Amino acid sequence: MVLAAVGEGRIQGGWEYVRAAYGIAWTGMTLYAISLWVRWPRGERQ
Amino acid sequence: MLTVAMLALGAWLALVKAPPEREMGDVYRIMYAHVPLVQMALLAATINCACSVVYLIRASWRTDSLAEASAEVGLVFAVLGTALGSIFGRPTWGVYWAWDPRLTSMAIFIVAYAGYLALRRFVDDPEKRAVWSAVAGIVIAVDVPIVYFSVRWWKSLHQVQSSTKTVDPAIYWPLRANILAYFLLFIVFLGIRYAIAHAARRRETTVPEPAGSLSRAVAS
């Protein structure tokens, strides 16, 4: 990706952001998957 | 099928650990999830737009169900993708939010499709619901690009679109892999949600049993 022309300094660490981000993403997707599972049509009333 | 998709997702995401840091540090890895999430949301919107148009031309419960499914799955991906984009913004731009074209368009995308789903929930007649959501879907699909271009006349903080030329191959391949993984996940979710919607359609349009019939007592 084209990076902003920031100085040489790297953003140190930042792993907590990565963890937060992936945590949110995975939690969200899991919750949604559960909601799909719960709503899955089973035993149609004839 | 589900397990294949999950495996693919898991494996490729593990790859995220592998790519070396770039100038922005490890925070960059958020992109591996953010970009695919947003791309899938946009794909969902495209599907919804197509279904909306098709439904008005030739009505079919399948089309309507797919429209419903794509709107909901797209909304989920959009919310997650925008959240990730916002988290990425904090250490890189210093802010969680900025009024730049892409972020603003995504915010409107989210509100618009939430409205679409609300519309679907508040209309009880299945046929009216299908027609009106199709109309709403078309209006939204036309609007989101306009929003994007009009906000571009405002200031922009968002990064330049990545292209293969400017991406380091070490970054490029994991990104592609992740996109594929999220795509598979998207398809799985879409398929399941479609089945749910279609089943609901069938339930709604079946003539109910006469009161007092045996099967009704058995079923409840």
Next chain:
Amino acid sequence: MKAPGLLGTTWILFRKDLLLEWRSRSRINALVFFSLATLLLFSFALGPDTALLRRGAGGYLWLAVLLASVLSLGESFRVERENASLEGLRLVPAPARAIFLSKALANAVLLLGLAVVLVPVLVAILDVRVVLPLPTLLLILVLGSLAIAAPGTLHGAIASHARARDVLLPLLLFPILIPALVAAAKSTALVFDGDPMGQVDSWLGLLASFDLLYWALGFALFPRVIEE
């Protein structure tokens, strides 16, 4: 006597809508006072710093018009529904498109009137001055009102038949109107602040394109919305 064509029908319906609105003048008065109240709310909520308020004047105008439009649009379809006159209209060979055009135009006229009334109030409260020529301001007000009226009429028709219609209409409408809101507010701000870089024309262009697009969309889609 042969049936009037599209434009003729539109004109007849339009006059009917305007007449109805004029007859319920009290409703229009209420709308005006509602918008004034909204402007006051903004002023109080955003603090006594006049300089700050003045910078936001363009935005406040259009926010006030937008909020009032939700009420007026809801109202305009509620009347029809209560009298089932939409069904009556359909029995008459009035094409749905004429209904759309006349309703949207009537709504636009109402909003334009509202905006025109609000401008002097804005000038008074926020101490802004109209720097650009008046015709430009008028053009902005016209284009902005048209921009709200078209999708507003389309979604108003949908929402009026759904549950939670009072919430559904703004929920559907606001995201759609964002580009128009931006363009209208920005150009109005330039009218008040002056336009050294000649940006008004591009914003007007955006607004005009939005209008064309959404009037066309409404024209095309409205018949599907009200058909049985």
